Amino acid sequence: MATAAQTPRFTHPAARGTCPFAPPPAYQQAQHEEPISRISLWDGSPSWLLTRHQDIKAVLSDARFSSDASRPGFPFLSAGARELTSGQPTFVRMDDPEHARLRRMLTGEFMIRKVEALRPEVQRIADDLLDRMTEGSHRADLVAEFALPLPSLVICLLLGVPYQDHEFFQDCSRVLLRRASTAEDVKAAQARLTRYLEQLTDAKRTEPDDGILSRLVERGELDTGEIGAMGRLLLVAGHETTANMTSLSVLALLRNPDQLDHLRRHPEAVPAAVEELLRYLTIVHSGLTRVATEDVDLDGVRIRAGEGVICMINTANRDTAQFPDGDALDVTRDARLHLAFGFGVHQCLGQPLARLELQIALTTLLRRLPELRMATAFEDVRFRGEMLVYGVHELPVAW
Secondary structure: OOOOOOOOOOOOOOOOOOOOOOHHHHHHHHHHOOOOOEOOOOOOOEEEOOOOOHHHHHOOOOOOOOOHHHHHHHOOOOOHHHOOOOOOOHHHOOOOHHHHHHHHHHHHHHHHHHHHHHHHHHHHHHHHHHHHOOOOOOEEEEHHHHHHHHHHHHHHHOOOOOOOHHHHHHHHHHHHHOOOOOOHHHHHHHHHHHHHHHHHHHHHOOOOOOOOHHHHHHHHHOHHHHHHHHHHHHHHHHHHHHHHHHHHHHHHHHHHHHHHHHHOOOOHHHHHHHHHHHHHHOOOOOOEEEEEEOOEEEEEEEOOOEEEEEOHHHHOOOOOOOOOOOOOOOOOOOOOOOOOOOHHHHHHHHHHHHHHHHHHHHHHHHHHHOOOOOOOHHHHOOOOOOOOOOOOOEEEEEE
16 A cells, blocks of 8 residues: 655656647656656645546545645645635635535526527627637737637626726736746735725625626625635636637647548537547646545555645546547547546536637637638747646737
């Protein structure tokens, strides 16, 4: 029975390899040789790193592994990530029953039926953005002009946040999600964004609208600080993830022209292709973090109470035991068992909205820009390896 006395196999995060879409080679090698590995974090603290689909699925569905960042031994991925948990906590860093109580307040907002009702409006936003992007031009940065504003406009609409403030909250988000941000950087950015959302929440008390923030105010169960923290979570996660997933998906398809051609010929296959792209790209490259609350034996390895665990869902999503030829992009694959949205009670609340936005974004691009192509060398694309949410900084395209 392996224990915490093991020597760390490597330091997390590991160096990336030559393929920018793939997990670091050290993680892929660990999956075959030592799928539950002892590692060292940025500050020298030890943790366990999991790389197999079956192990990660087991941990994420096991209440003995806590999401509560205030517990001793919780693994933080950077100094900034540690500071991020110091303010008003959100339900993603809570365990049941408090996690379930707060999450239930939002569940109805992201039910599939309610999200599907948004399809015409999201389609209108996508078409409007492409109208502006293509007017009098045959070249653009897809990130700045389409992939980022699309989910930003949608989440602002849902929350009741003025879109004209998007540069402010996007700047705060970049600081909060940058690995190299110091604790002081994160503290300042989080305070600015929280203050903004608390002021907006207070304004909803006298001038309510049809947004989520107003409905949380109307419930009368949360104070301004709690609503502000919930709004911060939804605002940051609601645009950063889908924006990066959209641009990275387009880039991956352009690099795999046979897959792109299949979708051009079969646009009805886009929903299934979205699941495969989520699996293949898995933009959370830093892992999902938990801490054991009691001793747990996991596939012959004893994880002690108080020891941190990092679940590398990007590696799990290429596990050949679950996805044969997992390093290949195959838009005809049945990829529905991917873990890109996590698993268990903390599985991403907004996944129906993310799927809708991705489906509309890709379908609209395929339909309206059949000659879409890269306008720069692939080697010149700047990937977001320094961020907690992976993607590209810019994606110059032409049509």
